[in-house]
Amino acid sequence: MFFNSLDFAIFLPIVFILYWFVFNKNKSWQNALLIFASYYFYACWDWRFLFLLIFSTLLDYVSGIKIEKSKSEGEAKFWFWLSVGINLGFLGVFKYYDFFAQSFAEFLNGFGLKAHPYLLKLVLPVGISFYTFHGLSYVIDVYKKRIQAEYNFVDYSLFVSYFPLLVAGPIERATHLLPQVKVKRTFNFEKAKEGTYQILWGLVKKVVIADSCAMYANAVFNDYEQMNTLSLIVGAVYFAFQIYGDFSGYSDIALGTSKLFGIDLLKNFDYPYFSRDIAEFWRRWHISLSSWFRDYLYIPLGGSKGGKWMQVRNTFIIFLVSGFWHGANWTFIVWGFINALYFLPLLLLNKNRSNLEPIDFKWNWKGLQILFNVFTTFCLATLAWIFFRANTITDALNYIKRMFTNLDFGSQYLSIERYTPELLVLVIAFVLFEWKNKYKIEPISGKYEWIKVFICMLALFALGVYSDYKEFIYFQF
Template sequence: MFFNSLAFAIFLPIVFFLYWFVFNKTKSTQNALLIVASYYFYSCWDWRFLFLLVFSTFLDYYTGIQIEKGKSEKSRKFWFWLSILVNLGFLGIFKYYNFFAASFAELLSSAGVKASPILLEVILPVGISFYTFHGLSYVIDIYYKRIKAEYNFVDYSLFVSYFPLLVAGPIERATHLLPQVKVKREFNFQLAKEGVYQIIWGLVKKVVIADTCATYANAIFDNYTGMNSFSLILGAVYFAFQIYGDFSGYSDIALGVSKLFGLDLLRNFNYPYFSRDIAEFWRRWHISLSSWFRDYLYIPLGGSKGGLGMKIRNTFIIFVVSGFWHGANWTYVVWGFINAVYFLPLLLSNSNRNNMDAIELKFNFDSVKVLMSILYTFLLTCVAWVFFRARSITDAVSYLKRIVTNRDFSFQYLDNERYSYELLVMIGLFVLVEWNNRNKIEPLSGKRSMLKLALAIVAILAFGTYSDYKEFIYFQF
């Protein structure tokens, strides 16, 4: 069930009505309804994987209690590592086993040894990377005595399986979401109104921007050998806006839906394409994942406290692992490695935290420098996105090489349902709207909010009618 589907448009109002008018007596009934709704939502993809979600939930719930109750460090470590290894084991089997088996077979073949790897005929459970990380952070925080174990199984189950964030985040923390689900929620009209605005804006990003860009990005990447330099550049730009509109749109919808139920989720995007360097970009893009790896991998490895060698090592580890988290393909690993290379000069010059302030432009030379920094950062990001989008490293390298060697910058018409001129204008308008609202959570509120809301709904209906690209990119991760 996609957020941009008719099924969800029916599902959400039903759950909203039951939540506030039937099951609104206590927080227990509210939570029980949301769990049932979440399990139904998840089972719409493949009901068999519901058992995996339930097992993962029970595992971390039980091991969390055992870690807290442990009378010896040996006992606490046993339950801690049991949870870690089982969680990562399931993630490894379903997401990475075939990748490692095939890669090992290719390595043997290159050495002259014939190998026929045994591959698993399994479907990747949707959202497994997200709900696994929910559970891991919970268990780790208990082990290091940052939080207390949750003894109410219903409350904990909702923390893990809450349907707005279940399949594509944000990656929540127990310290943030659990306290909210442990108290009864009261209806707040203003919060619900903000939620509706955020849902509508998220749908604009997804249906109008991402799905439209996908039409051309797919056509260019799938046929890149016949494209000229200008078309290939456009393809990279289209994909940059496709993945941004797709993933940040999903996050906006998730946050907006949660506001309808009186719950606050972590913000996942903060206008990342207006970043002035790569360090700022990663503070603004997929914030919940970046902060997860910072807190649970980078800092435990020593962070930036050690010598220069340790700082460089930890930086490359966190970026490469982040890339590998996205998928079982060497293209994601290279994408992470490239971002580490981008980050390295900032680390060496100790300037990775220079751009912490809000972006303000005035009519002076400094503002020109800021704009050039933003454009340069966006260019670097687009180059890295080519590896993220390409089917293989060879395709990505060939794609970039053709941009440099083809040297034909004439406009090349693509036989698709929309014209590139119109799409470029639409992207330009979208950038202006984002820039104008870069200090807001979502841009539909404020002055003339009803007019903006009406225009957004018209755009969604108009583009949604012709769109044939429905799936959210991050569902595959």
């Protein structure tokens, strides 16, 4: 069930009405309804994997209690590593086994040794990377005594399986979400209105921006050998806006949907394409994942407390693991490595935290420097996105090589809709709208909000009719 589907448009109002008018007596009723809705939502993808989700929930729920009740450090460690091992084991089997088996076989074949690996060819359970990280963060926090174990199974189950964030995040923390599900929620009209606006803006990002850009980007990447420099540049730029509109659009819909039920989720995007350097970009892009790796991997590895060598080592580990988290393909690992290289000069020059303050833009020399830094950072990010989008490393390298060597800037005809100057105007208008609203909590607000709502609805109806309801990119992770 996609957020941008008719099924979800029917599902959400039904759950909303039941939640506030039938199951509103106490928080137990509210939570029970949300769990049932979440399991139904997940089962719509593939009901068989629902058992994996329930097993993972049971494992971490029991492990948390066992860790807290352990009479010795050894016993606590046993339950901790049992939970971590099984969780990562499932993730490894479903997501990475075939990749490692195939890569090892290719390595042996390179030495003339015939290898025929046995591949499982398993279907990747949707959202497994996200709900696995939910459970891992909870178990780690209980083991480190940062939080107490949760004894209410219904409350804990909702923390793991809450449908707005179940399949593509944000990656929640028990310290943030559990306190909210443990109390009865009361209807707040302003919050519900705010959530509705955020859902609408998320749909605009996905249907109007991401899906429109995808048509051009896919046409270019799928036939890049025949494309000239201009088409390759524009294709890469459109993919950058596709993945931003797609993933931040999903996050907006998730946060907005959750607000309808009186629950706040972690902010996942903060206008990353207006960043002044790569360090700032990663503080603003997929915030819940970046902060997860910071708290549960970077800091335990020593963080920034050691010398420069340790900081460099930890930085590369974080980016490589982050790339590998995205998928079982060398392209994602190279994408992570490239971002680590981008980050390296800032780290060595102690400038990785030099742009913490909000942009104070004015039309002067400093303002032009800011625009130049924002443009340069966007170009670097877009160049790295080519590896993220390409099917193989060879394809990515050839794409970039042709982009810098063809040097033909003539327009090319592509047999697709919405690749003409109208799409460029649409993207520019989107960028200006984002720039105007980067200091606001929600992009649709104010005295004339109904006009903005009408424009968004008009855009959805006008351009949405061409959309084939493409799935969200991050569902595959």
